[in-house]
Amino acid sequence: MTMLAPDARPRWRSFLEETMADEVQRIVSGQADKMELSFHQIQTFDPDFADMLLDQPTHILREGSAALKTYCIEMGAQDIEPFIRIDLLPLDSRRDLRRVGHIDVQKLISSEVSVTKVSEIKPRIHRSIFQCSCDYEIEIIQHDHTELEEPLQCEGCGERKGRVKFTLMKEKCSLVDNQKIEIQEIPERVPSGAQPSTGMVILEGDLVNMVLPGTRIIANMIPQMHSERKGSRKTPLFEIFYSMVSVEMETTPFTEIVIEEEEEEQIKKIVKEYEEDHNLLNLLIDSIAPSIFSTPDLHWVKRSLALQLFGGVARVSKDGT
Incomplete structure (x- = not known):
């Protein structure tokens, strides 16, 4: 220990x-x-x-x-x-999800992953207030995400749990936003023929709603474990889940990309240069996977991808739709 x-x-x-x-x-x-x-x-x-x-x-x-x-x-x-x-975190703290085991539990690790699922926000009790039968109030900081910790003994009357009743005073408790996400190994980390490993991560406070499904991140987190159950019985097996410490974004949402004034001028200059010979579309086509030689068939594939980056012209069909 x-x-x-x-x-x-x-x-x-x-x-x-x-x-x-x-x-x-x-x-x-x-x-x-x-x-x-x-x-x-x-x-x-x-x-x-x-x-x-x-x-x-x-x-x-x-x-x-x-x-x-x-x-x-x-x-x-x-x-x-x-x-x-x-x-x-240092690179020697980096772990692949499939290699996280009991030796990593309660350590600070990082992992390069993608987000696959995001749950709804659920408030969690952070600071709980219990009232004893004698009206004495006891404060407990709740660190466990899986079970509500209750007082074992009243500091006022000295009686132990079971001999007196402790009532949770919900209106006096402090809450924190809580959210669960599912993460998955990135494809290039998955061995050939294997399924990507997944994990459940708990986010709290300012980390809530920070990521979306499909986001690629470096997750700095603490592996924890809780006992697996079969019905009401606990088993000797444990399941690992993670508590998020911080998130480093590897993919930036388009809504967060800021175009500087200098970059805007460069874009306008390129547009003006290529629109004179109507070659702007070809410039966009050639910028997609430039290392892959564009055969006649691939040219149309790249053209389709380029056009999908932009909105089209509204058209009305014969049936009015």
């Missing part, structure tokens, strides 16, 4: 004070609600601590968010729940 780093919070505090003061100030002023860090930033500051992050990500990130919150409150922030996102 791995011993949790006892000095994680002081190390985070030193890192925040010495290297991230401006970013902390942005959170305090309300310009941001999170701190996005690259793995290299932490590794440069403290290589040993960076290794701990890969080995104990859940504990280290939890302590980091706690240290960040304390620091922000000391600087005057109120009613704030900042958190930390880590991306750009």
Whole structure:
């Protein structure tokens, strides 16, 4: 069993004070609600601590968010729940989905995948408030995604669960948006003749609705596991699922592509140059798979693909449709 780093919070505090003061100030002023860090930033500051992050990500990130919150409150922030996102992990943390096993559970890994399914958003209890029969209220931070953690003993009357009743005070609980996505190995990573491996990933907070089916991403995540069940019985087998830490986009949606003024001028120049001899369509055709020699048949295939990139002219059929 791995011993949790006892000095994680002081190390985070030193890192925040010495290297991230401006970013902390942005959170305090309300310009941001999170701190996005690259793995290299932490590794440069403290290589040993960076290794701990890969080995104990859940504990280290939890302590980091706690240290960040304390620091922000000391600087005057109120009613704030900042958190930390880590991306750009080292290549030696990269894993193929089919090779993720028990040795990777609770480690911080990255994987190049494509998104195949996206679920609806479901709120999840993050901070729960339970009321004992004696009216004493108990607060529990819910870290488990699969089961609601309940108090074992009342701190007010001292009675244990079973002798008193604990009621969940839903109106006092804090919720966070929760979403599940299914990921799949990218085709070039799949061995010949094999089926691509898939996995279920849980997204929360700002990561919700960040990806769409078909999006290709680098998923920085923590493999976790829960027991498989047969009816009401637990089995000795475990199923791996993933908790997303951050997402790096490999494909940019067209709606997010920004054309600069200089690029727009270049496009207009090319259009003007080629429209004089009506050769603009051929330019587009030749730009599709240019490394594949265009035979007479392939020319029409490429032409069809080029035309499908654009909207057509509205036509009315004889039947009025």
